[in-house]
Amino acid sequence: MSSITRESYMKELESLLQKVPEPLRKEWLYDYYIHFQQAYENGQTEQEAAAELGDPRLIANELLLSYRVAQAESKNNVGNLSRAVFATAGMGLFNLIFVLGPYIGIAGVLFSLWGTTAALALAGVATVIDSLWNGTFSIGQAVSLGIICISLSMLLAIGMLKLTRMFFAATLKYLQFNTRVIRGAGK
Amino acid sequence: MNVQFKKGVLEVCVLVLASSEDRYGYELAVKISEKFEVAVGSVYPLLNRLTQEGYFSTYLKESTEGPPRKYYRLTEQGWHHMRLLIKEWSSFTSAVNEIIEEGMRL
Known part of the structure; x- marks a missing residue:
């Protein structure tokens, strides 16, 4: 840790941010690239600058956290939402x-x-189908029973769609709240 | 100083420092680390987040030495947010001061 250089620091940070799309990753890494550059101009050694910056894993965590929650906000789908949950849970x-x-x-x-x-x-x-095949019910009975079942199912589906949307929205709210808590309480 | 405490304070400091003039990342990081001990690297994620939330706009500007620097400018929204945080901060510190003063008198 004490002999960490600019190159190894940048490499580690880059590999930790591998999952982030390239333009954004480049932009983030640029901040640290410039930091080393200016630290050097101010007479700091690479080791000093790296020590001052802090553990790249912590930095990557902080960067990823806000990125994943922001991504879940913009794209409301299960994959992103789960990723955000796992990022927070991590x-x-x-x-x-x-x-x-x-x-x-x-x-x-x-x-x-x-x-x-x-x-x-x-x-x-x-x-x-069963009534047509085995004659369990007369056609009239079977069709009306079938219609009742399918209508019930459709009603349920409409309700479920609303519930599922609410679930996504609530999860997102909870995550945002959690992120604020973590930012306040995290090390 | 306590880590949680510093994190919250860092946000106010960054906003206030950028309110007088546009600042670049390294400048902010160094100015803050001069005043209190902080992982300098965590200033950049904070700057990214504040930009994402619309409190900062950024632009690149050539510098006389080295590569172009990324400058942070406080937006209208950023000003609002800063004033709010300063208000919270002053009522918080004055409450703490009151408790300390009362405690010391006993």
């Missing part, structure tokens, strides 16, 4: 319990409710 055990726990729990409930919705639709179709 910051500590506290968050593992308070973000990841509820997130997985609620996501599980939503998932199973979507399952119910699909099952209802399937039951509607299956009733009609």
Whole structure:
């Protein structure tokens, strides 16, 4: 750590930021490149400048945290949202319990409710097919039963769509709150 | 000084330093590290975040020596945010001072 040079410092930072798209990564790295440059002009050695900057892993963490939350804000999809959750969770055990726990729990409930919705639709179709095949119900009964099942499923789907959107919005709010907490409390 | 405490204070300092004139990153980092001990490297993520939140606009300017520097200019929104933080800061410090003074008198 004490003999860290500009080159190894920049290399490490770059490799830690590998997942960030190139233009943004370049922009971030430029700040540190310039920093070394100006530190040198002010008569600091590379080692001194690197020590003063601090652990590249901490810096990468701070950069990635704000980046991932910002990304989830702009693109409201599951992949980005999960990545933001994991970025936040990566910051500590506290968050593992308070973000990841509820997130997985609620996501599980939503998932199973979507399952119910699909099952209802399937039951509607299956009733009609079964009645045609085995004559369990008369055609009239089967069709009306099928329609009831499918309508119920559609109603449920509409409700579920709203719930899922709310879930995304709430997760995002929670993450933003969490990020503020971490920024305040993080080392 | 306590790490959490410094983090919150860093934001006010950066905003206030850039309010009198446009500053470049290194200048801000050095000015702050002169006053109190801080990981200089964490000034840049802060600057990025404040820019992302619309408190700073940035531009590149050639310097007489070395590569062009990235300057930070406080936006209208940044001014609002700074005033708010200063207000919070003064009411916080005056509360702490009151408690200290009362405590010392006993």
